[in-house]
Each structure stands twice: as structure tokens, then as C-alpha cells.
Amino acid sequence: DAKTTQPPSMDCAEGRAANLPCNHSTISGNEYVYWYRQIHSQGPQYIIHGLKNNETNEMASLIITEDRKSSTLILPHATLRDTAVYYCIVRGSGNTPLVFGKGTRLSVIA
Amino acid sequence: EAGVAQSPRYKIIEKRQSVAFWCNPISGHATLYWYQQILGQGPKLLIQFQNNGVVDDSQLPKDRFSAERLKGVDSTLKIQPAKLEDSAVYLCASSLDQGVGYTFGSGTRLTVV
Numbered sequence: 001d002a003k004t005t006q007p008p009s010m011d012c013a014e015g016r017a018a019n020l021p022c023n024h025s026t027i028s029g030n031e032y033v034y035w036y037r038q039i040h041s042q043g044p045q046y047i048i049h050g051l052k053n054n055e056t057n058e059m060a061s062l063i064i065t066e067d068r069k070s071s072t073l074i075l076p077h078a079t080l081r082d083t084a085v086y087y088c089i090v091r092g093s094g095n096t097p098l099v100f101g102k103g104t105r106l107s108v109i110a
Numbered sequence: 111e112a113g114v115a116q117s118p119r120y121k122i123i124e125k126r127q128s129v130a131f132w133c134n135p136i137s138g139h140a141t142l143y144w145y146q147q148i149l150g151q152g153p154k155l156l157i158q159f160q161n162n163g164v165v166d167d168s169q170l171p172k173d174r175f176s177a178e179r180l181k182g183v184d185s186t187l188k189i190q191p192a193k194l195e196d197s198a199v200y201l202c203a204s205s206l207d208q209g210v211g212y213t214f215g216s217g218t219r220l221t222v223v
Binding site for chain 2: 034036041042043044045046049085087095097098099100101102103
């Protein structure tokens, strides 16, 4: 079973920041937080991951709370192409498999 | 680099027929995964290979599903006989040994009628 809780859906205006929350209150010390997204008719795409520090790449920023029980994925300037289902996943080290929940359906509106 | 290739893209079969899906992972990726995604749900892991050995197949319905990865490269997933509830998208993914994340293919959409 997924170890995360996400809102089922969110809307965001084009050009604004999209902030997607995720709760993972049972995360253990060696587990990472991963974010993937799935655009319609495509396979999931890796976005970002982190352990306890905030992370940023060309796609997004990941903010993890100090107690690691929740995190927020930030898309700084959402575009229509960011409309997708976003999955927050807690995963151990090595090749432990990704366990997906239902994710958050983000709709970016013009 | 080339992505994960899957074929066919779509398949429609009648219940009780058999079907096979093919996956070619990214070159050099030792780990290969098959996921099943039913409409409206997140992907569910069916089987994980490390090279040509099975690491985890605990959620594979072994009475009707089988998978193999010959020579540690390409993989096939077979369903025989298919049921209506097998209608789903079947996703293949691969990763480097101890890799950071997976790369997924676009999937095969199976409709059982």
C-alpha cells in the first residue's frame, strides 16, 4: 500500500506557481520522497526526489518539512503542459520498487 | 539515449484468449519492472527483474500471468487466458542497478471484450 496521502485534484492558473502537498507521516529515516507525473496516455515521468534537504532541478522544487512528515512539490510557473496526475512516493534505498497511490490530478487553466 | 520501447501500443482481445506484450529497456539498465494500471488508479507492480532473475513477483497472478526476461535484456509479459478485469495499461520500466529513478515506456493498452 502507498505510504502517502495526496489531495485527489487541484487547479492552478497558467503562469502561477503550483504547490502540490503530500503527507507521509510514517516515513522512516532511510526512505526518500519521490515525485513522478503522468501525462495522459504516457508512462510516469520522474520529476525529483529528496531525503531531508530541499531540492531543486529544472522541472520543480521539493520542500520537505523538518520532521519529514510532509512535503510540497512546487512547479514555479505552471503551463498547460503541466496538466497531469502527480504522484508522491516514499521509497527505500537501492532498487526497492515504486509503490504508487492515486496521486493528485493537477489541471492548469488558461 | 533511447527510451523504453513497448509494443504493441494497443491490443483488443476476447476473454479467454491469450496475449503477449514486449518490452525493450534502456541499454545497460539491469532492473526491469512490469506494472499494471487500471483506469483511474496508480500503476501497480506486477514483477521486478534484476538482470534475468526475478526479484519480486508477489503481486503477479501466476495462474494466468507469466513473464520472462531472456538474456537480461528484453522482456515479455503474457496473459493466458485473459479476463475482462485484465483490461488495463501495462507499463514497462527500467533502471540502472541501484538507480535513482525509473524510466517508463508509454505502455500497452489492453482491452478485453
